[in-house]
Amino acid sequence: xxxxxxxxxxxxxxxxxxxxxxxxxxxxxSDAVGPxxxxxxxxxxxxxxxxxxxxxxxxxxxxxxxxxxxEIFFAALVMLAYAELLPVLGFLIATALASxxxxxxxxxxxxQSVVVGVGTSVGIYIVFKLILGxxxxxxxxxx
Amino acid sequence: METLSNLxxxxxxxxxxxxxxxxxxxxxxxxxxxxxPGLGPSNGVAILIPLAFTLGLGATPALILLTSVYYGAMxxxxxxxxxxxxxxxxxxxxxxxxxxxxxxxxxxxxxxALSGVASFVGAFFATWGLxxxxxxLVKVALLFGPAEYFALFTLAFATLGGISATxxxxxxxxxxxxxxxxMIGVDTQTGVPRFTxxxxxxxxxxxxxxxxxxxxxxxxxxxxLEHRRSAAEEAAKPKIxxxxxxxxxxxxxxxxxxMLRTTVLGFIAGVLPGAGASLGSFISxxxxxxxxxxxxxxxxxxxxxGVAAPEAGNNAAAGGALVPMLALGVPGSGTTxxxxxxxxxxxxxxxxxxxxxxxxxxxxxxxxxxIGNFMLLAMNIPMVGLFTxxxxxxxxxxxxxxxxxxxxxxxxxxxxxxxxxVMVGFGIMGWVLRKMDVPLVPVILGTLLGNEMxxxxxxxxxxxxxxxxxxxxxxxxxxxxxxxxxxFILPIFVGGVVKRKMRTARDxxxxxxx
Amino acid sequence: xxxxxxxxxxxxxxxxxxxxxxxxxQDFTPDKPECIAPxxxxxxWDFTCRQVGKSLQDLGLIPSTxxxxxxxxxxxxxxxxxxxxxxxxxxDLIVAAxxxxxxxxxxxxxxxxxxNQVRWLASVGADYGVIAVAKDSPVNTLPELLGMMKxxxxxIAIGGGSAVGGWDHLKVLIAAQEAGITxxxxxxxxxFAGGGEAVxxxxxxxxxxxxxxxxxxxxxxxxGDIKVLAVLAPERLGGEFAxxxxxxxxxxxxxxANWRGFYAPxxxxxxxxxxxxxxxGALYASDEWKQTMETNGLAPLDLxxxxxxxxxxxxxxxxxxxxxxxxxxx
Numbered sequence: 008x009x010x011x012x013x014x015x016x017x018x019x020x021x022x023x024x025x026x027x028x029x030x031x032x033x034x035x036x037s038d039a040v041g042p043x044x045x046x047x048x049x050x051x052x053x054x055x056x057x058x059x060x061x062x063x064x065x066x067x068x069x070x071x072x073x074x075x076x077x078e079i080f081f082a083a084l085v086m087l088a089y090a091e092l093l094p095v096l097g098f099l100i101a102t103a104l105a106s107x108x109x110x111x112x113x114x115x116x117x118x119q120s121v122v123v124g125v126g127t128s129v130g131i132y133i134v135f136k137l138i139l140g141x142x143x144x145x146x147x148x149x150x
Numbered sequence: 151m152e153t154l155s156n157l158x159x160x161x162x163x164x165x166x167x168x169x170x171x172x173x174x175x176x177x178x179x180x181x182x183x184x185x186x187p188g189l190g191p192s193n194g195v196a197i198l199i200p201l202a203f204t205l206g207l208g209a210t211p212a213l214i215l216l217t218s219v220y221y222g223a224m225x226x227x228x229x230x231x232x233x234x235x236x237x238x239x240x241x242x243x244x245x246x247x248x249x250x251x252x253x254x255x256x257x258x259x260x261x262x263a264l265s266g267v268a269s270f271v272g273a274f275f276a277t278w279g280l281x282x283x284x285x286x287l288v289k290v291a292l293l294f295g296p297a298e299y300f301a302l303f304t305l306a307f308a309t310l311g312g313i314s315a316t317x318x319x320x321x322x323x324x325x326x327x328x329x330x331x332x333m334i335g336v337d338t339q340t341g342v343p344r345f346t347x348x349x350x351x352x353x354x355x356x357x358x359x360x361x362x363x364x365x366x367x368x369x370x371x372x373x374x375l376e377h378r379r380s381a382a383e384e385a386a387k388p389k390i391x392x393x394x395x396x397x398x399x400x401x402x403x404x405x406x407x408x409m410l411r412t413t414v415l416g417f418i419a420g421v422l423p424g425a426g427a428s429l430g431s432f433i434s435x436x437x438x439x440x441x442x443x444x445x446x447x448x449x450x451x452x453x454x455x456g457v458a459a460p461e462a463g464n465n466a467a468a469g470g471a472l473v474p475m476l477a478l479g480v481p482g483s484g485t486t487x488x489x490x491x492x493x494x495x496x497x498x499x500x501x502x503x504x505x506x507x508x509x510x511x512x513x514x515x516x517x518x519x520x521i522g523n524f525m526l527l528a529m530n531i532p533m534v535g536l537f538t539x540x541x542x543x544x545x546x547x548x549x550x551x552x553x554x555x556x557x558x559x560x561x562x563x564x565x566x567x568x569x570x571x572v573m574v575g576f577g578i579m580g581w582v583l584r585k586m587d588v589p590l591v592p593v594i595l596g597t598l599l600g601n602e603m604x605x606x607x608x609x610x611x612x613x614x615x616x617x618x619x620x621x622x623x624x625x626x627x628x629x630x631x632x633x634x635x636x637x638f639i640l641p642i643f644v645g646g647v648v649k650r651k652m653r654t655a656r657d658x659x660x661x662x663x664x
Numbered sequence: 665x666x667x668x669x670x671x672x673x674x675x676x677x678x679x680x681x682x683x684x685x686x687x688x689x690q691d692f693t694p695d696k697p698e699c700i701a702p703x704x705x706x707x708x709w710d711f712t713c714r715q716v717g718k719s720l721q722d723l724g725l726i727p728s729t730x731x732x733x734x735x736x737x738x739x740x741x742x743x744x745x746x747x748x749x750x751x752x753x754x755x756d757l758i759v760a761a762x763x764x765x766x767x768x769x770x771x772x773x774x775x776x777x778x779x780n781q782v783r784w785l786a787s788v789g790a791d792y793g794v795i796a797v798a799k800d801s802p803v804n805t806l807p808e809l810l811g812m813m814k815x816x817x818x819x820i821a822i823g824g825g826s827a828v829g830g831w832d833h834l835k836v837l838i839a840a841q842e843a844g845i846t847x848x849x850x851x852x853x854x855x856f857a858g859g860g861e862a863v864x865x866x867x868x869x870x871x872x873x874x875x876x877x878x879x880x881x882x883x884x885x886x887x888g889d890i891k892v893l894a895v896l897a898p899e900r901l902g903g904e905f906a907x908x909x910x911x912x913x914x915x916x917x918x919x920x921a922n923w924r925g926f927y928a929p930x931x932x933x934x935x936x937x938x939x940x941x942x943x944x945g946a947l948y949a950s951d952e953w954k955q956t957m958e959t960n961g962l963a964p965l966d967l968x969x970x971x972x973x974x975x976x977x978x979x980x981x982x983x984x985x986x987x988x989x990x991x992x993x994x
Contacts, residue, residue: 013586017323024330024345031337031344038828038854039616040608042337042344049330056323065317068585071376079372083578086368086553090570093561102558106550109371113546114378127551131558139183139197141562142733199714295870336739339855341773341829341992350741350775423864479883480860490860491711501883565735566742609854613821613870 009067014060025050098143103128160513163210172215177525180222185230187367189559190239191223192484209498209511214518216492220485221522224468228265228461233540236367240428241464243594244435248456255452258538259395264454265461266530271409272462276417276469277519287421288477294422296610297621301630303603306429308634309436310592318642320588328596331356339608351568358597360560360569364576365590367556371549372581395534405458408438416463420470423480428598434463476500692935694756697730701760702743709760712924723950725943740765741774748781753931758940763831763922766976770983771993779980783937784973785926786944789962791877793835793896793920798866799889806894806914810843817850824875825859829992835920836875842916848990877922879961896920923965941969
């Protein structure tokens with residue numbers, strides 16, 4: 008069943024992709040092939056493969072329980088928040104928070120997670136910022 | 151003979167205390183950067199440019215430092231591939247396929263040591279190729295026009311079928327997905343935005359490093375979350391075995407033909423400016439699999455040859471990519487593009503006259519490559535034991551560190567939160583695709599080669615005034631297409647039929663003996 | 665049509681001569697000098713930042729190391745928007761720019777942004793355009809090549825390192841217009857990822873002609889693999905390039921220079937603006953920079969402050985007019 012749903016989504020994706028390809032605005036100056044041809048070929052391959060999944064699905068994979076799905080969802084959410092807050096909080100704070108959270112959720116006791124989070128953050132800061140000289144986000148507090 | 155005396159002069163230039171120290175530092179830093187997900191060879195070199203300038207190095211020492219970093223990163227990429235199933239950079243992607251299964255079987259040490267030797271073989275012979283054949287090889291690069299490149303990329307995609315043995319439709323789906331993602335951004339041929347939804351951040355397209363780190367590293371974090379255990383359960387789990395940390399002579403001998411074959415293949419892929427190291431490792435793996443394991447019995451399940459092939463191939467390609475860069479001034483890969491910029495800023499113009507105008511630089515560089523190579527081998531084999539210690543760190547601590555390093559690697563280069571969000575999106579996509587048993591390698595290959603594939607087709611057809619037959623218009627294109635179709639595409643269909651016939655025949659036999 | 669009028673006044677030279685003193689006399693010095701390269705490491709903008717940053721420090725024109733920040737995306741559009749929206753009053757910040765920046769501004773490729781939202785500081789040099797063919801090509805002069813294009817546009821495929829509508833393409837179209845080709849859209853331009861790749865395809869025989877910058881072509885000119893039909897400079901260049909004919913002397917009045925320079929946030933204080941203009945001006949006048957320009961194949965383009973601002977405005981206006989005429993933008 009999962010493969011069938013996947014095939015359905017794939018087909019939908021192919022259709023949307025093809026539709027998006029047809030509305031690419033062409034400029035007056037165009038080469039002989041144009042910007043639409045190749046994306047349309049790709050959409051065809053995507054659609055064909057999806058139809059194949061619909062017709063000949065593989066055996067069902069083992070999906071995790073809802074609890075674990077929620078776990079993954081929240082981890083992704085934390086990562087997105089990290090991306091968003093990095094320039095605001097600055098590298099050290101944001102990284103300590105995010106890595107502490109992930110460490111905790113992967114099964115480390117809370118207190119230990121805090122230590123690991125801070126350690127990771129400081130360690131990466133030293134290697135990347137002080138040794139390699141990359142510009143990491145400074146944040147409003149200046150570090 | 152003149153070449154050899156030039157090379158001797160090169161060694162005289164390179165063998166000073168300062169240069170050897172620089173090579174050592176470069177190899178070490180390069181290995182580390184190659185191993186960290188998100189920092190590939192090109193970014194590694196770019197990051198160290200300021201260092202070379204700050205130290206006030208002359209042309210030759212600066213080049214020695216930076217090419218050592220380049221070679222070091224090519225070596226280092228494999229470490230995280232083997233230990234964590236996360237490629238440190240894009241050419242190391244193929245090493246995951248057999249390296250990680252080997253590590254899971256308790257042969258991490260062997261896999262690391264073997265890949266170190268394979269990297270050395272690839273890089274060593276490629277450097278000789280550079281010494282002896284560079285001027286002739288330039289002519290090979292000139293054989294490839296747009297139509298030939300298009301055929302070459304098609305061949306690369308055709309070989310995909312050989313890599314994931316299970317469901318070919320899923321490989322095709324993954325490749326189309328990657329190609330589709332590559333189309334995002336401003337079209338280089340006409341300047342119109344495609345699939346950007348008005349988002350300026352997407353105008354330059356999706357950086358394949360963002361895709362590779364998201365798909366491999368972050369999805370690995372999600373997989374661990376899915377299967378996490380409590381600390382007590384983890385402690386009860388049997389320790390992962392490291393195994394021996396040197397490969398046996400028997401294994402090395404067993405893999406030698408593989409290494410030699412893939413060195414040649416990788417080197418040629420590297421010489422072609424449009425192809426580069428990733429294609430080198432990719433083609434090496436798939437061709438070798440086709441040759442020694444057509445049935446797909448051992449490859450992908452921890453075959454040492456599956457580790458040796460891509461490593462020899464990608465390091466040979468790294469050497470090969472220096473040929474067009476030095477002799478034509480055309481970068482064959484992201485890293486050589488950065489090195490080219492370095493050369494220009496050091497007042498050296500690569501191009502047809504470089505070998506005659508700046509022989510000290512060229513030969514000093516080549517000598518440095520040899521030195522770096524031996525240094526990397528000498529450094530990597532004893533360090534295998536150290537690297538494998540990574541496996542002793544429990545995943546609940548290791549995985550967050552890997553995730554954070556991935557974020558930093560991407561953010562430190564592009565400075566863009568948007569890229570990080572896209573990366574998280576790729577992480578989730580990677581998790582779903584893994585659950586659905588869709589291979590990730592074709593997705594990366596698609597994003598990596600998609601644009602080049604398309605623009606070369608369009609260039610070829612445009613030059614021919616809209617005549618599509620130009621795509622099979624030269625002998626070389628016909629050869630490439632034939633290999634793709636006869637060697638890889640037909641067997642998918644024919645092979646299925648043959649296998650089914652064989653199975654029914656065997657079943658019949660079995661029922662008769664019963 | 666002269667798309668870029670290059671003004672090199674003696675007055676400017678005199679101004680430069682006292683610039684170091686002027687720079688020292690400023691009442692502003694940056695705490696944390698920063699240069700945004702609107703592309704990934706290794707590109708032209710990245711090197712403009714790094715080279716200028718290094719030279720400024722070597723010459724003692726800035727108090728500390730210039731931090732180079734890469735902010736890629738949108739062909740420079742992401743960095744432009746970031747500077748306008750988030751860092752508008754930063755006094756320590758400069759951003760690398762080139763003809764590609766003004767071309768995109770002119771073609772509205774940075775949605776919602778215009779050149780007036782930032783302050784233009786100074787140029788650090790220019791790279792003149794060339795049109796070249798392979799050494800064994802029967803074509804020997806620019807009018808000959810353009811004549812062939814006029815008679816049969818499909819006979820000449822010309823390649824360059826920018827996208828369609830980009831600077832390398834526009835240079836050919838300017839020349840084509842000058843030669844009386846009315847429908848310049850018929851010109852068969854093939855876009856490559858860089859000038860080097862286009863030259864390689866010229867040597868491989870896939871292309872009949874090449875359009876690009878002198879710095880991209882010089883290695884192949886010296887080796888004799890390609891011959892330059894015309895350099896798009898107002899007058900012949902000096903030194904080893906003196907043998908190259910200009911387009912103008914062949915009766916095609918086309919000039920195209922790829923300049924490199926910097927802009928700063930629109931809300932930068934006047935003191936800081938003067939400081940940066942002075943510092944870059946002093947850098948330009950130094951012997952060290954002359955050496956860098958020579959080795960990188962950069963030709964002089966010495967404009968600071970208001971003069972540079974006017975120059976960028978000119979070039980944006982003329983590219984905009986040309987793009988409308990051709991039909992790249994409405």
